[in-house]
Amino acid sequence: MSTEREDQALLSVHDLAVSYHGRHGAVAALRGVSLELRARECLGVVGESGCGKTQLLHAVMGLCSGGAQLQGSVRYRGRELLGAPPATLAALRGRRLALVFQDPLSALNPYLRIGTQLCEGARRQLGLTRRDAGRRASALLDTVQIEQPALRLRQYPHELSGGMRQRVMIAMALMCDPEVLLLDEPTTALDVTVQAQVLAVLRELRARTGMAMIFVTHDLSVLAAIADRVAVMYAGRVVELAPAAQLYAAPRHPYTAGLLHSMPRLDAPLYERLPAIPGQPPRPGDDTVGCAFAPRCPLVHARCALMPALRAANDLAVGDAWVACHVDGPPQRLREIWT
Amino acid sequence: MPRYVLRRLLSAIPTLLLIATLAFALLHLTPGGPFDSERSLVPQIQHAIEARYHLDEPVWRQYLRYLSDLARGDLGPSFQYRDTSVNQIIALGLPIDLAVGGCAIGFALLVGGAIGLLAASRPGTCRDRVPMTLSMLGMSVPTFVVAPLLILVFAMRLHWLPAGDWVGGSWRHLLLPALALALPYTAFIARLVRASALEVMGSAYIRTARAKGLGPMAVLLRHALRPTLMPLVSYLGPALAGVLTGSIVIEQVFGLPGIGRFFITGALNRDYTLVMGLTLLYGALIILCNLLVDLCYAWLDPRVRLAQ
């Protein structure tokens, strides 16, 4: 990745690989991911289930399950996080790097009140008293547009609706004013109106505090509303990384083009069948030689038997785009290959 | 909550009624009466005795009489031990059963829980495999096998603890019985706690707690402890019931003067009131234990608590 930018990067991930020891050998969840998060930006990460996006967030925070083996490098402000002593990581978690988990029902402890769970991070990391922490929690619940904060603080997770729980998770992540906010599918379990609300809250937070975010989702349409740059992941690797506008207008990787094409549009002519990318993504246990997308790619040719590296897109006009594909040359109208 | 308790207590009544009826029917339907094994009596005296104990009345009337006595809390006189009422026998023997049972459960909870937590802290290693194999053993060897073996080792060969001969009685006499009784429950609780701890530690909310930067102690005590112990609370119901009925065997082997011993001799000698009274006592204790356990569970789990 570009070195002259590294001092600007808040979080820089280099060749991160995560594998688990399974019954029949090693299972690779991440196979060498490199990307960086710059100050004040929102980086979107998109991909199908099983592509490793959740593992990426967990690995950054050092929260992978016990049997995980990690390789590569994760640096926060230049400090290496992989292999750092637990005390160092604990000091950073919540305080500088905060993670909003995917399923708020299982991610919240059913036996503790919302108030307890909200305040304990701040009380430990910032040394707040119970009253101060409570006040701060109330204020944050207000920010995420939850009504009657005082009542909610005394309630238990199962007494709240799904949308409220998700917003509580966001408030919980914000308690210590972190610099980096990692969000794992924060809108997936919500219906569209609540989704819009949550996105609005996040946008406003960014505008006000300048927090940097990594927003993981499988839904490209959500990222269009919030991301500055977008990374597309497939089978444990990043296959394309570009500024959002450019990615949507002129994708460079066949997979990205396929994803965009498969989003149904209101302004398109009536479909006979819903557009989809044929085939299945490889499961985490499957080891493929060469490009993982080759079996499903309409542009596949002989060179694809070799794993394509993430390289700068050969385009003079745009500086900051990366793609991992053997298809070279000026961007064709890639979308058409899917029609 | 009080309404729930009341409802449970009320629904216990039909169960107790069922138990009483079952026991009554069984005893009265079988051949042989309580005084048959005595030396053959002159018919007049036999009639007099039977009249005194209302055995000459029709069965249904005896049944109703028994129920009305029951409502007053009177379990009737013992047929074997004249001039002693069943209530008195229970009062004499129950404290010992409660003492032994209480010790056994306490031991099982503490030791079993500790072993389970230890095993869960390093799953797959020796610290895990060895206790789990031993616990499988502990659950498979029955109490009536363990008890004599314990006596053989600790009382007869090593002379550390008394074997029986409860005369005057001291706490020392309770140790071996409590240990023998506790063993299978200790083993099961160890497995239960281990499985529960492993499941809790792998759950999403523990990961959330760590993501907030909480220290390991806070994660364990505030987030993990209660969910881990919940299955243990549920198990307490059947465990208490088992300890209660298991004491029957223990008393036999160790010669303890508890109520279990009276149960068998009572059944053998057709001591109707004693057997029925003890059966009802067991039933009532089991129902009470289950109720307490359910209340405990509801108090600990907010999802259940608020559903009422």
Added chain:
Amino acid sequence: MSAAATMAGSWRQFWQRFNARRSTTVALWTLALIVAATLLVPVFSPYDYSTPAWTRIFTAPTWRGGQLFGTDALGRDLLVRVMWGCRISLLVGLVASLVSVVIGVLWGATAGYLGGRSDALLMRAVDVLYSVPFIPLVIVLNVLFGRHLLLVFAGIGAVSWLDIARIVRGQTLAIRNREYIDAARALGVRAPAMIRRHVIPNLLGIVIVYATLTVPAVILFEALLSFLGLGVQAPLASLGSLVAEGASEMQANPYLLIIPALLLSLIVLCLNHLGDRLRDALDPHEH
């Protein structure tokens, strides 16, 4: 892939998971050995289980004359008596478990399948029966009814079906509510085919597991009754009554206690272990 092939495939997987650890093989072989001995030894031994031999009382275990386990207070060969005891234990285990499984499955499946009021009623009965102190009642039963062996079976079977009923009911409910049942119904599959293709295979696994776990519990219960003098009657021997006899002589002749105790524990241990492994194989937790 055809339905039969998928079934065969999953059975193979199941068997692989089951057999994964060495301890399972050991347990299976131990049980097989015991069963074989149980069947063959009394047939080929010159001694029988009830004839006393007053000149040979309390002889310790020895190779001489094939009296591997020695003799008891009446000079009867302990090996043969123990083998008879094993026979009784295993027989009771099988028969009583069968009885309790049949009752439990019928009760639970009916409750789960019918749902609603009938389900509530049936399960209420189970709840009430749970509170009844069965061990005392079965003791009473056995004392009063002259201790026929069949009654022992019946009493034990009557005690153990409650757990299975609950499990089967829960499982039936879960199956009934699964989407593929709705899908099958929407596609026009009729009830008998549905039961055959969907309900029974899913129930089978869990019933087998719990049946395997019921057997040792039942064996222990029978041993308990015999220990108390209420089960099998002299001169027939059950492992429980042998333990009782051994306990009364344990100061001078500990082998009389240790040998039947060991065998009983071994049988129960193997069965518990196998049941445990079956359950893991059916429902693997990937750590």
